[in-house]
Amino acid sequence: MPAPLSDEDLMLSYRAGDLPAFRELYRRHSLGLYRFIAWRCPRQAWVDEIVQDAWASLHAARAGYQPQAAFRTYLYQIARHRLIDILRQREALPAADLPAPDGQAEFERLADAAHEGASPEASLEQKQRHALLHAAIRALPGEQREALVLQQFSGMSIEEIGVVTAASAETVKSRLRYAMQKLRARLQNLAGEGASA
Template sequence: MLAQLSDETLMTLYCEGDLLAFKELYSRHSQGLYRFLAWRSPRREWVDEIAQDSWTGLHHARERYRVEAGFRTYLYQIARNRLIDLLRQQQVLLASELGHTANGEDIFERLADDSAEELPPDALLENKQQLAGLYAAVKALPGEQKEALVLQQFSGMSLEEIAQLTGVSVETTKSRLRYAMRKLRQMMAPAVAQEEQA
């Protein structure tokens, strides 16, 4: 029954005290939130802390919750704000630190491991090399472009959700994604050319 309800309906139920609604929300969004934080956090040890703080923050904000934006945008905004607070507390510049990722390798390793049973060893090695190249290329993107790309590709957010979360227009979001994809293609072109020659 709960699985068929929208996130916003579940959050409304949770605001009214329904703990099963919270459990369903956590089940739906905990992994995506963790991936988002892993890509954004400059320090690996912050990811678990911020994820936990985000869910705690959601719990404390439940009395003030109003359905004005999508639930996922609301949750990710709590996490993003907490990360920015930590960066400020540590007097780390946001623009420079967001160029470093925490667990991005683990995401790609998991993708490679998930397909390990189906691939022969030489194909598995090639797949892991491609994933490592992709990870390095994403890591090298400027912070705003990387954020938009990760939110779209790894968190499944729409252009409108990304725009709302990052506080920019949909057109700016589209531009960031377009530039990110162009840079990724440029960075990945040598590897693709090498594969075609092999």
């Protein structure tokens, strides 16, 4: 059985007119792209539009595609640029007003599946921990949240995050370090508040 094609090979095939190659790229990356934008976008109503625009832009740019970086970073860059354009055009909500991304529902579903058979108390405790984590992530400054989401939820390397965000590797490392420090502090504070309640 032949090995599956890489994303870059699929994109080259799509550039040549192979529609099933596009379908496979979409299957591989649609959920991850949606989650990335959902975590960064201040209004849930904009997420679908941005993601759809990113795929449409990929389609429009396919003729000039050259595999200079990983396909995923190329796609996420397109989506990120569209998000920035929309944020410039429209008034954004403050970070504290960010809606929970749709990815949270998926995390809750996975947590439920992982804890089937667990006691109701254990399931509730796990859901509460997930809710605290998501609230702490949403409270991070935008650039730190973006780097953290790309690393932890999209599995990108420091270098890939740098390509997507147009930042140096050292800047990405700093953002991740500060994000983790703030997350730890916020979760410790929230845990302390919960214990004293």
